[in-house]
Amino acid sequence: MFWVLFLLLAWVVAGVACARLCLAAVRAAAVGGRATTADPEHDLTLYEAAFLSGGPARVADVTLVAMARQRRLLLAHTGWATVVDPRGRDEMERSVIGAIGPEGQSRIAPVRAAAAAADPVRGLADRLVSAGLAVPEGSGASVAAGVRRVRAASLAVLVLGATALLLPGPTGMPRGLIALWFALPLTLTVSCLAIARAEIHPYSRWASPAGQRLLGSLAGRVRGAGDERTFLASVAVRGIRAIGEPGLRAAFTHRDQPWRD
Known part of the structure; x- marks a missing residue:
């Protein structure tokens, strides 16, 4: 028996x-x-879309890619980040520059980790959770x-x-x-x-059902367009695999980096 x-x-x-x-x-x-009263036509910001799609790490990725595309940050294919313009345009960019450090150069992996754990990302997460668009962090029961x-x-x-x-x-x-x-x-x-x-x-690990609906509408608008914001929105939704530039993509996928998208 x-x-x-x-x-x-x-x-x-x-x-x-x-x-x-x-x-x-x-x-x-x-x-x-809690998001039943949210505006269904609300346009997600790039940072919001990044967080709902891939969490704090994705927000750091979008910030790095945006700064690199604007030539304010150099991301080398060897996995190093170098500050070109030390003036961040928002709190996310300032957290990235702060993570790189006073020498103006650092490996990309620790910069991504530090930026993802910074206060601006935590504040973004709290706002999305309060709006009912994101799942509370640490619930352990997604x-x-x-x-x-x-x-x-x-x-x-x-x-x-x-x-x-x-x-x-x-x-x-x-x-x-x-x-x-x-x-x-x-x-x-x-x-x-x-x-x-x-x-x-x-x-989804990060987005609530209401957040997923907004992401779905954003993904529908991304298809077929080709401007800069659309490119960044694609990175926000799909991650670094959406990067078509070989050199920029190599900076994130360098074999010496332990963090993968």
């Missing part, structure tokens, strides 16, 4: 994962509910993370079921019936994933 222990473990794994996903969905809905846990639970149930069926010796129950018992927690996890995909897809 060892298979019963495996079955109990499968139910625990499936039940906990599905419960955490449900709680994450409820929290996300509560955050989105929908995306919940979906990953349920997927892992589905795999765990399959492994536990296969192990139970392969146990040597008599089990006292037909193997077909044992498989049917394990099909129940598997059905729970698969159903939970199906409902999550139908109701709350796409899954």
